[in-house]
Amino acid sequence: MAKVLIVYASRTGDTEKIAQLIAEGIRISGVEASVVPVKDIKKDTDLQGYDAYVFGSPTYHGEMLDKIKTLLFMAxxxxxKGKVGGAFGAFGWSGEAPDRIYGTMKNIFGMEMVGDPLRLKNADLGGGISMAQEYGKQIAQKLG
Structure with missing residues (x-):
């Protein structure tokens, strides 16, 4: 069975909730998903053994959180290269973090990215729950 690693940073819990909803969409599609806070990834070998990777961070003052920047250097x-990838995050005003994570995964790592990054104000507004679950389903579908 294919395995997906979802790593997130969260300040208020919104990005964590989005990570869990993406995992639900992946699992509904019959694919295994592990949701891990970024603080639990200590070295690049912690990222081994997965078929897809989804990284998420809220946007704070126009940037991703520093722990996610560190994760990207480690990753x-x-x-x-060639692995399936996705990026997501919660935001209040601008929402740049998921775009920057996505661009790094696609252009620097050479990953096969799903659609566009997922940006939500939070999971409970404007259909956010179904949007996050659908993003997970798209990741599982791209795995084949």
């Missing part, structure tokens, strides 16, 4: 050494 650059993890050999993710």
């Amino acid at each position: 650059e050494k993890a050999g993710l």
Whole structure:
């Protein structure tokens, strides 16, 4: 069975909730999903053994959280080229973090990205629950 690793940083819990909903969509599609807070990823070998990777961070003052930046530097050494990828995050005003994560995964790591990054104000507004679950289903579908 294919396995997906979802790693997130969250300040208020919104990005964590989105991560859990993406995982639900993946699992509904019959694919295994692990949701891990970024603080639990200590070295690049912690990223090994997965078929797809989804990274998420809220946007705070126009940026992703520093722990996700550190994760991306670590992930650059993890050999993710050709793996399926996705990016997501919660935001209050601008929402740049998921775009920057997505661009790094696609252009630097050479990953096969799903659609566009998922940006939600939070999971409970404007159909956010179904949008996050659908994003998970798209990731599972791209795995084949």
